Amino acid sequence: MSDGGRRRPESPESEQRGGLLAYLERWLPDPQREFLVGDLIESFHQQRNDRGPWRARWWLGKEIIGLIRHGWLRPSNGRLRSQEHGMSQAKTSLSEAAAEWTQTLFRDLRVAVRRWCKAPTSAAVVMATLTLGIGFNTLVFMLADLVLFRPASFHQPHRLVSIETNTGGSSWYGASEPELVDLEQLDVFEAVGAWTGARLPLKSERGDRRLEMTRVTEDMLPLMGTTPLFGRFPDAKEGLPGADPVIVLSHGLWQREMGGRRDVLGETMDVAGRATQIIGVMPAGFHFPDSQTQAWVPLPFNRNDLWTRNNHYLNVIARLAADVDVEQARSALAVLTGQSAGAYPEYYAEHGYRTQTHTLRRAQTANERMPMMILLTSVGLLLLLTCANVANIQLGRGASRGREIAVRRALGASTDRLIAEQMADALVIAVAGGLCALGLASLGARLMPVYLPERLLRFGVPTLDLRVLGFTLGVTLLATLTFGLWPAIRSLVSAGHAAGSANAGVRYASPSRGLRSALVIGQMALACVLLVGCGMTVRSLFNLIQVDPGFSPEGVLVIDAAPPATVLDSPERVVDYYREVESELAGMAGVSAAGSLARLPMTGLGNIWSIEIEDRPAASFADASAAQVQQATPGAFAALDMTLLRGRLFDARDTAASEPVVVINASFADAFWQGEDALGKRFRVYSEDAPFMRVVGVVANLRDDSLDREGRSQWYVPHAQAFQSAHFSPREMRILVRTNLDTPTDLASAVIERLQGLNPGVLLVDPVNLPDTVASSLSLPRQMALWLAVFAVVALLLAGLGLYGVLSFLVTVRKSEIGIRMALGADPGKILARVLTEGLALCAAGLLLGLGLGVALSQLASDFFFEIEPADPQVLGATLVILLTMGVLAPLAPARRAGRTDPCVALRDD
């Protein structure tokens, strides 16, 4: 029944499944194998026709399991068959060799485990070292994977791009409504959508609070390619201003607020004081634009009544058309912006019109990329250092086994067997370290959601999943190769030397001396780089903490107020409400000042409006200047403890009926009236019928975006006048209450109770301590400093341990030499000094290398550091002192041991 030389005609299915089944056929016993495999192929073909390819594959999988269960597939089948039917000798010996190889591997691993058990101290040190190295790598990868690498859950995420514009100024921002409509016309995009963030108050039985929501145009959610779990997306009509409000819930909000009921469609929620109809629920795992977003509402957008071209408030995301890449999209955008600049010179003539396009993932992680790369680099260096350290220990162990290896070689043990044995040694301890590292990582995964800054958590929560496990496995194997192979080869070379030497105990180890010294220099250099990185981050953080934000957040309570339009139905009533709030709170016990502000400082960029300075008429929007605006009540300045430089602040005189006034900051005064007195000057918002506002005061700049950015030009308009002098008086304001308490939120319930007495219909939500808001701006630099400090300390310890190990080893190896010198009358002090000098020399070489590398790497990451030069003398000086101290301390014990060597004992031992 043998195939003989007959050639089988190939069928499509045998081509497709041929590889697997032909392989299987080799392992089936002879009498039935042809018929069994033939039946499998025939049935697979039929299954595929009847039930589709995936079901057919599933069926085939089950059949193969059935073959194993019923004893058809056995490795011995292949051997028996080939023996019975005279198959090629090579195949037989191959399978036999594989079986033998597996047996040998298991034996090597068993022996390795026993050998490590006999040296528990070394095992513990190596395992702890590897746990730290692999564990920190796993932790950082978990974070970096979440932020940088993990593909977005959207359909074909590589086709999603973010489009930003620039029509003046140094930064990139969103598009205006007419620009969005222009973008929608481009055929390089399949769809274009826009979104803006919104924190809207939700009145709920579970407590009133603000929800992170995203306002979206009708194309925004569909273009992400995820369909709702049930329900639908908002349509164009629901996006028209004045339409009945609707909302799409995130999976999390649906679970929390609605208990996961499927019949919620059509029900309403009280969002921002309006009954808002639930029209859809998104599936779990859909995070757009980030994981903090809990619901999506339509963005009011009327294509027949667009806002001006200079209001760039829309974040734009587009899906590239099929077969269009980012480069083609950029070219199309360049053409569009060129045409627009020609068509609307009043907007673009002065500063031009540019766009930048990046894939969505890149755009979303623009600010986190650098910190993540710094962390990844640092932890990679730490892993290298760990491997160097373990390699050093392994070299020592290899050296101590030199005699045994030399004897075994002499008895005919092959080189690859000896190397395999030592690699098994490395593998066993690396796997043990890898498992402990996973334990460390799983602990970290539990802690990270609590301690990570919100900026990172918006990407989701780090989890120990298959990707992370795969990474850990990869790192473990890589580490095994890195620290295992070298010492294994070196120990053979050493043993080779030993074999030819009568005085093997001393001589066999000497060839690895240079290698071990090189490893220590490398460790020192790596520790030095990590110390420099840590020093730079800590200094940068220190500089940030020293920054004067321009206001004093301590003791300030912030409460968000959101009066629904149904409760306060006119601008006058809104203005009156905030005036009453201020006078009501001013008389409250424990409150030293109170006021309201449209936007909290340090919470990102606010509205930038075009303005026109009196006597400097602007011909068009393109010519008009622009600056950031804040609407404030008189008490807001005192509540924030801002510094008045000149003139006065707002007071009760500034009403809708009085002359429109503004307070500007120092940057604004410098920008528009450099060298002049700004007081008394007038400007207006860029609109022909807007009244001019007189500058009555100049305040110090405050850091309005984040601590590391200088305060921009800013103007403050009285809330009481804004609806007449500057477009509108905001309905939603942040109420600021300066207290004398360390935890101002203790006063929150009393304040809310008092304010509800004024008007129970106004939603008062989210009481927070202002210092917490300011501190959150520092959370990422703080975390970075903490991580890098931990890495640096571990690196320092490992490098110290490495230095100590090498010098101890050298002293042991040179015991007889030292003994002879001592016998000949050498001064113990000189011996001690010599060992110390050797240690310091290694340390200095590492320092030199490390400082250069550290400064070069800092140069690369200079954007991340705040007000610090890459070669900061204080950081470099501190690194130098720390490492040199270690360079003296680590060799001290071996040096003293060398100095105390008894010549008689040393020579006798030898």
Next chain:
Amino acid sequence: MKDRAKLSGSSGFSGTANPRLSDFELILVLAVMRLESEAYGAEMAREIQRRTGRDVALGAIYKTLDRLEIKGYLDFEIGAPREERGGRRRKHYRPTALGRRALERTLQDLDAMRQGLRLDVAPVASP
């Protein structure tokens, strides 16, 4: 059968005077008899699935066919290479006289055991 090669045979072993079949052997022998000239592994699996709804693995079918062959209940004939099987041949089974006797005995046993029992199990209508 035009496409059948000459190769055919049976192990010819018969070690029992009272041949009987186990339950799965019974199913298989019945399938062989139903399928007549088309009684080969894959078709038997399909026939069993069609009639009983049971998904039977080919590994299990061939294990039992091997046993039936050894017991001398089944005989076989090898077909010609076929394209839809990647050039592999089919092994067509047919019952031997001993196999038929074993089937008869087993069915008699079943009937004898079933007689007089009120099982309330209606016979399944054949599709």
